[in-house]
Amino acid sequence: MADLRFEDPYEFEKHVARQCEDLGYEVIMPPTNQPGYDIEIIKGKERIAVQVKCYKTRCPISALNKFLDFLELPVASGFTSGWLIVQNGFGKPSLTHVETERPSNLKLGTSTGRAIKWNYDPNNKEPQDLEPEEPTPKEQESDSRVKYFGVFTCKGGVGKTTVAAHLAGAFALMGYDVILLDLDPDKNLRKLFLENPASDDEDEPASLYVHPHKRDTMGTTITVLNADQWNERAYPEVKVVICDCSPVLSENPMHLVKKFDYCVLPTTLNPLGIAKGGDVITRTFSHIRKRNKQAEMFAVVNGYNPAQSYERQNNTLLSMLEKTVNAYSKSDPKCKLINPSYAKIRQSKLLQYWGMHIIDRSPPALAFREIAGRNAPRTDFLQLAEFLQDHTAITSINEK
Ligand SMILES: Nc1ncnc2c1ncn2[C@@H]1O[C@H](COP(=O)(O)OP(=O)(O)OP(=O)(O)O)[C@@H](O)[C@H]1O
Numbered sequence: 001m002a003d004l005r006f007e008d009p010y011e012f013e014k015h016v017a018r019q020c021e022d023l024g025y026e027v028i029m030p031p032t033n034q035p036g037y038d039i040e041i042i043k044g045k046e047r048i049a050v051q052v053k054c055y056k057t058r059c060p061i062s063a064l065n066k067f068l069d070f071l072e073l074p075v076a077s078g079f080t081s082g083w084l085i086v087q088n089g090f091g092k093p094s095l096t097h098v099e100t101e102r103p104s105n106l107k108l109g110t111s112t113g114r115a116i117k118w119n120y121d122p123n124n125k126e127p128q129d130l131e132p133e134e135p136t137p138k139e140q141e142s143d144s145r146v147k148y149f150g151v152f153t154c155k156g157g158v159g160k161t162t163v164a165a166h167l168a169g170a171f172a173l174m175g176y177d178v179i180l181l182d183l184d185p186d187k188n189l190r191k192l193f194l195e196n197p198a199s200d201d202e203d204e205p206a207s208l209y210v211h212p213h214k215r216d217t218m219g220t221t222i223t224v225l226n227a228d229q230w231n232e233r234a235y236p237e238v239k240v241v242i243c244d245c246s247p248v249l250s251e252n253p254m255h256l257v258k259k260f261d262y263c264v265l266p267t268t269l270n271p272l273g274i275a276k277g278g279d280v281i282t283r284t285f286s287h288i289r290k291r292n293k294q295a296e297m298f299a300v301v302n303g304y305n306p307a308q309s310y311e312r313q314n315n316t317l318l319s320m321l322e323k324t325v326n327a328y329s330k331s332d333p334k335c336k337l338i339n340p341s342y343a344k345i346r347q348s349k350l351l352q353y354w355g356m357h358i359i360d361r362s363p364p365a366l367a368f369r370e371i372a373g374r375n376a377p378r379t380d381f382l383q384l385a386e387f388l389q390d391h392t393a394i395t396s397i398n399e400k
């Protein structure tokens with residue numbers, strides 16, 4: 001039977017309910033507009049909250065986390081687990097997110113005409129048995145050629161090196177080998193990734209092997225190179241190149257700045273900078289644009305403090321920054337501020353102390369170490385990678 005396609009979320013929900021019945025579950029439809037889930041299903045001791053999403057695109061990490069948060073609320077304590085069922089599957093960032101966090105109470109599935117294909121099942125010890133995703137044409141296109149990401153803000157200390165390294169980490173977790181180009185004459189990246197931190201040999205390799213999180217799959221490598229060491233033909237398997245830039249644009253090799261497909265501008269929500277009119281961001285946009293006509297440029301908030309008590313300050317600063325960027329993007333629509341509800345980098349101790357390995361002279365590692373399965377930087381950087389890969393899909397889902 002050919003795959004069915006649903007336009008109407010209610011029809012899709014009814015279809016999923018029938019599929020749950022076919023799996024032997026008793027189906028209870030809660031009142032419409034029940035927050036958190038759409039269908040309740042029961043079999044023996046199992047009582048499952050099923051959330052159904054009729055997105056026309058891949059399910060984003062934000063939807064997945066929202067459902068996970070619901071499952072942790074006291075109102076959800078009666079459920080033994082939750083299923084999130086979608087119609088267009090899950091992309092690499094969201095699958096990487098669950099495969100690294102491994103929530104034990106969540107199952108992810110894609111409902112097709114015939115049955116539910118499982119994409120993540122915490123009880124399945126053989127992940128290779130799960131159905132792999134068919135790449136969408138957009139995903140095929142994005143994997144077919146090298147993509148250049150510049151991380152640049154014409155201000156020091158805003159997190160360029162931290163963002164470049166961990167964005168590389170997110171792509172590496174998603175299965176890409178990554179080249180990190182150290183364009184800053186300070187060569188911080190190289191120091192951070194030296195395989196033997198005690199060595200002062202100029203030829204000492206600087207790289208990090210990122211272990212696979214699925215059985216029977218290969219890990220990936222993040223390799224730090226200087227601009228003059230990079231040559232696309234020497235690394236045919238590499239599709240992601242991330243450049244950590246010097247805050248002084250003229251210090252960065254122009255032939256590489258010209259290649260950026262995306263430019264990521266880390267920025268903090270600091271009152272002084274924003275009161276001046278957020279001009280660091282707009283100056284950065286215009287500096288890059290003078291040299292590069294095609295790059296899509298995204299300012300991303302780094303060091304975000306999500307505590308409720310800072311909500312008022314965050315919203316005030318954010319709306320001022322948004323106003324400045326929106327005014328600028330009237331003349332250059334490829335320049336945007338990423339709303340933190342789509343992607344942001346939270347302030348974290350893990351990122352603050354990342355780099356202690358240089359002091360301790362221990363081997364390099366990313367700030368992706370786990371705290372009870374969760375890791376804020378890892379989630380944030382996977383969400384940033386997801387946004388960069390397909391921001392039109394993310395914003396279209398969230399604007400509904
Ligand atoms: N989200 C975050 N949470 C906590 N600390 C952070 C965060 N982002 C960056 N930092 C810390 O801020 C400091 C400056 O970061 P980083 O070196 O990445 O900035 P930079 O823009 O590359 O600076 P430079 O212009 O000197 O190259 C680092 O010590 C880093 O650990």
Ligand SMILES: [Mg+2]
Binds near residue numbers: 160161162184244
């Ligand atoms: Mg730096």
